[in-house]
Amino acid sequence: MKEGGLDESIHGGTLHERDEDQIKGEGASCGFSTRAHPGVRSSAPAEAQMPMSDPAPRTPCTLIKPGKGLQHLDLGELVSYSDLLYFLIGRNIKVKYKQTVLGGLWAVIQPFFMMVVFTLFFGRLAKIPSDGIPYPLFTYSALIVWVYFAQAVGQSANSIVGDSSLITKVYFPRIIIPLTPVLSGLVDFLVSFVVLVAMMLSFGITPSPTALAIPLLALLMIFTACGTGMILAALNAKYRDIQYTIPFLLQLWMFTSPIVYPASMVPERFRLVYALNPMTGVIEGFRAALLNTGPFPTGMVLVSCAVSVAIFLSGVFYFKQVERYFADVV
Amino acid sequence: MPEPIITISGLSKRYRIGARERTNRTLREALVDAVTAPVRNFRELSKLTKIEREKPQENTIWALKDVSLTVNPGEVVGIVGRNGAGKSTLLKILSRITEPTAGEICLYGRVSSLLEVGTGFHQELTGRENIFLNGAILGMRKAEIEAKFDEIVDFAGIHPFLDTPVKRYSSGMYVRLAFAVAAHLESDILVVDEVLAVGDAAFQKKCLGKMQDISSREGRTVLFVSHNMPAVRKFCQRGILLDGGSVILDAEVNRVANHYLESGVSTTSLATFASSERPGNLSLKIDSLSLKDSGGQEAPLVNISEGLFVEIRYEIVRDGTVPQFSVSLLDAEGMCIFSSLNNREERLYGFPLPRRRYVSTCRIPGDLLNAGRYFVTIAGFTGNWIDGFRIDNILAFDAIDDGVLKGDYHGDYGGCIRPFLEWTTTENNSDCE
Numbered sequence: 001m002k003e004g005g006l007d008e009s010i011h012g013g014t015l016h017e018r019d020e021d022q023i024k025g026e027g028a029s030c031g032f033s034t035r036a037h038p039g040v041r042s043s044a045p046a047e048a049q050m051p052m053s054d055p056a057p058r059t060p061c062t063l064i065k066p067g068k069g070l071q072h073l074d075l076g077e078l079v080s081y082s083d084l085l086y087f088l089i090g091r092n093i094k095v096k097y098k099q100t101v102l103g104g105l106w107a108v109i110q111p112f113f114m115m116v117v118f119t120l121f122f123g124r125l126a127k128i129p130s131d132g133i134p135y136p137l138f139t140y141s142a143l144i145v146w147v148y149f150a151q152a153v154g155q156s157a158n159s160i161v162g163d164s165s166l167i168t169k170v171y172f173p174r175i176i177i178p179l180t181p182v183l184s185g186l187v188d189f190l191v192s193f194v195v196l197v198a199m200m201l202s203f204g205i206t207p208s209p210t211a212l213a214i215p216l217l218a219l220l221m222i223f224t225a226c227g228t229g230m231i232l233a234a235l236n237a238k239y240r241d242i243q244y245t246i247p248f249l250l251q252l253w254m255f256t257s258p259i260v261y262p263a264s265m266v267p268e269r270f271r272l273v274y275a276l277n278p279m280t281g282v283i284e285g286f287r288a289a290l291l292n293t294g295p296f297p298t299g300m301v302l303v304s305c306a307v308s309v310a311i312f313l314s315g316v317f318y319f320k321q322v323e324r325y326f327a328d329v330v
Numbered sequence: 331m332p333e334p335i336i337t338i339s340g341l342s343k344r345y346r347i348g349a350r351e352r353t354n355r356t357l358r359e360a361l362v363d364a365v366t367a368p369v370r371n372f373r374e375l376s377k378l379t380k381i382e383r384e385k386p387q388e389n390t391i392w393a394l395k396d397v398s399l400t401v402n403p404g405e406v407v408g409i410v411g412r413n414g415a416g417k418s419t420l421l422k423i424l425s426r427i428t429e430p431t432a433g434e435i436c437l438y439g440r441v442s443s444l445l446e447v448g449t450g451f452h453q454e455l456t457g458r459e460n461i462f463l464n465g466a467i468l469g470m471r472k473a474e475i476e477a478k479f480d481e482i483v484d485f486a487g488i489h490p491f492l493d494t495p496v497k498r499y500s501s502g503m504y505v506r507l508a509f510a511v512a513a514h515l516e517s518d519i520l521v522v523d524e525v526l527a528v529g530d531a532a533f534q535k536k537c538l539g540k541m542q543d544i545s546s547r548e549g550r551t552v553l554f555v556s557h558n559m560p561a562v563r564k565f566c567q568r569g570i571l572l573d574g575g576s577v578i579l580d581a582e583v584n585r586v587a588n589h590y591l592e593s594g595v596s597t598t599s600l601a602t603f604a605s606s607e608r609p610g611n612l613s614l615k616i617d618s619l620s621l622k623d624s625g626g627q628e629a630p631l632v633n634i635s636e637g638l639f640v641e642i643r644y645e646i647v648r649d650g651t652v653p654q655f656s657v658s659l660l661d662a663e664g665m666c667i668f669s670s671l672n673n674r675e676e677r678l679y680g681f682p683l684p685r686r687r688y689v690s691t692c693r694i695p696g697d698l699l700n701a702g703r704y705f706v707t708i709a710g711f712t713g714n715w716i717d718g719f720r721i722d723n724i725l726a727f728d729a730i731d732d733g734v735l736k737g738d739y740h741g742d743y744g745g746c747i748r749p750f751l752e753w754t755t756t757e758n759n760s761d762c763e
Contacts, residue, residue: 062438066429066434098454168422169445171426324428324429325428
């Protein structure tokens with residue numbers, strides 16, 4: 001019995017039985033079986049652990065190690081990444097009003113309608129004084145500063161969390177991220193500023209010689225937005241409570257700034273204390289320079305300047321201290 | 331011996347993993363919990379970034395533990411390992427996205443990392459704008475991007491769509507453009523993570539070609555993480571196997587890839603028997619059994635398109651024996667896939683052989699097996715298929731899907747075997763009329 005012998009001896013009794021079972025069992029879920037992924041044995045010996053050799057200094061070595069102590073802002077590196085900042089600002093500007101009907105008009109709509117409502121309720125009904133100039137102009141000049149500031153701070157504070165896909169995938173100086181919205185917002189500011197100038201012409205108001213201080217005041221505004229944005233962005237990366245705090249914080253801040261009312265309503269002896277809010281100095285300075293509301297409030301502007309620089313520096317400092325863990329927590 | 335371009339010493343990274351969420355059973359518990367939550371949450375969030383090196387802490391894992399290695403300029407190193415082995419963490423530290431908990435890396439030159447294709451692409455921006463934005467994000471200067479612009483567009487093949495927002499791109503175009511930008515980075519060290527997992531087969535091939543160019547022609551150092559073993563083998567010279575955050579094996583790439591694939595349930599490509607324990611019968615004794623790949627190397631894994639050899643080395647201990655063998659292949663579940671006998675062998679089959687040592691080889695052709703683990707059972711007989719003995723599951727190997735048969739298909743194949751069958755298509759004219 002050649003055949004029988006062959007069959008039996010090759011497959012053997014048990015093997016044969018298993019065959020049939022397997023065929024029946026597999027029939028229903030034929031094919032597409034998932035097999036366990038081969039694991040890696042951790043007991044295998046680690047091989048070829050090369051001895052460390054001290055590389056002779058050629059080009060300077062980039063050292064990556066746990067950050068200890070104070071971190072400093074590497075300005076040289078920031079400069080070498082200036083093109084990135086440029087393209088990110090470009091991105092923000094180009095993308096902002098894509099697929100909108102009104103486009104760039106949005107830059108003006110917000111302060112404009114706030115001006116209309118404020119004029120009606122605060123100017124006409126509450127009869128809040130406006131340093132002798134038409135209330136619409138009085139409040140609009142503050143609103144363009146405020147709208148810029150609020151948007152810059154809001155976007156900056158959410159920037160680290162919002163751009164987490166960049167932060168977890170590529171290295172670049174992190175400080176660029178909160179800086180971008182602060183700078184890209186300037187375009188909207190300029191647009192609404194042009195409208196302010198047009199309004200001044202129509203109201204027949206000429207700026208005072210201190211208008212030369214406008215760039216300085218703008219810088220003060222940018223510095224304050226930068227510093228605040230950086231602190232909030234860094235905090236928000238770890239504590240997401242911040243994102244809920246921002247609208248509320250900005251609202252409080254707005255009413256403590258001389259937007260619907262003049263700083264002259266604040267008692268004289270408290271003015272410098274009032275100027276601890278850096279937006280006070282910016283807004284009052286703007287009004288005095290552009291709208292000729294009175295003598296330039298040098299004292300208030302200086303106090304605001306000092307606070308603004310302090311906010312900016314502490315923003316950079318705090319941001320630098322904590323940026324190393326952003327990729328792990330966002 | 332060149333100076334290493336990357337020196338990693340004692341590198342460790344510890345991550346905090348989220349603590350288990352508490353569950354409240356009653357309303358009262360829920361209220362108390364809500365009131366006390368801020369304090370507790372604050373404590374936990376604060377701990378999130380405080381990772382100390384020495385103290386053992388709860389809810390932490392070592393993503394990397396005491397990794398030391400050096401990479402020489404121009405080396406192309408493949409980093410393999412299971413998910414969670416620490417590969418991506420290593421790359422993230424190398425590209426300075428996150429910093430280590432301990433240890434340090436010293437590296438020379440510019441590192442560009444490609445941890446994801448299309449980082450920072452903006453849907454609303456055009457292809458042109460995205461090339462500049464993405465290039466800058468990857469660390470290129472504007473002038474550099476301008477110089478490479480045409481090359482990038484050519485490589486991506488998106489010329490007609492340069493001024494179209496990328497949200498209107500097909501996913502293929504999108505990925506091509508993204509890779510093109512990254513591939514044209516000028517850097518000394520290129521760090522690449524699984525980017526080949528995206529895109530179609532042709533694109534993957536193109537990417538791999540470009541990366542080969544980068545390493546071989548431009549002599550740049552490349553660290554390449556992938557689960558795609560054929561790509562790693564093809565592209566890298568050296569392999570590093572990570573597991574549980576440590577380097578398990580640092581060696582020639584094929585060894586590392588093999589080790590990676592075979593680990594787990596072990597495969598056996600060679601079984602040798604001590605002379606006293608040799609299986610067999612009164613007429614012949616088996617010396618050793620082995621599996622060899624198409625190149626004649628002992629291999630615990632084979633490409634399914636290439637086939638393998640089962641080699642039986644034996645000694646005839648009684649003059650005039652006619653040796654007869656069967657080779658049976660069983661799948662991982664133990665089902666017999668097929669058997670084969672040596673009786674169709676032409677040269678020596680059927681001849682009574684003198685007492686000597688012999689080798690019989692059975693070739694299992696390519697394009698036959700499905701991907702997966704197989705076991706080999708060998709049986710021996712003498713004379714008229716009598717006096718048999720059987721050695722069950724003595725050898726085991728992994729058949730690796732090298733994708734040759736799959737072609738442009740990316741899904742799973744079913745079945746026990748995956749033969750290469752012929753298909754023909756002709757126009758059906760008879761039905762139309």
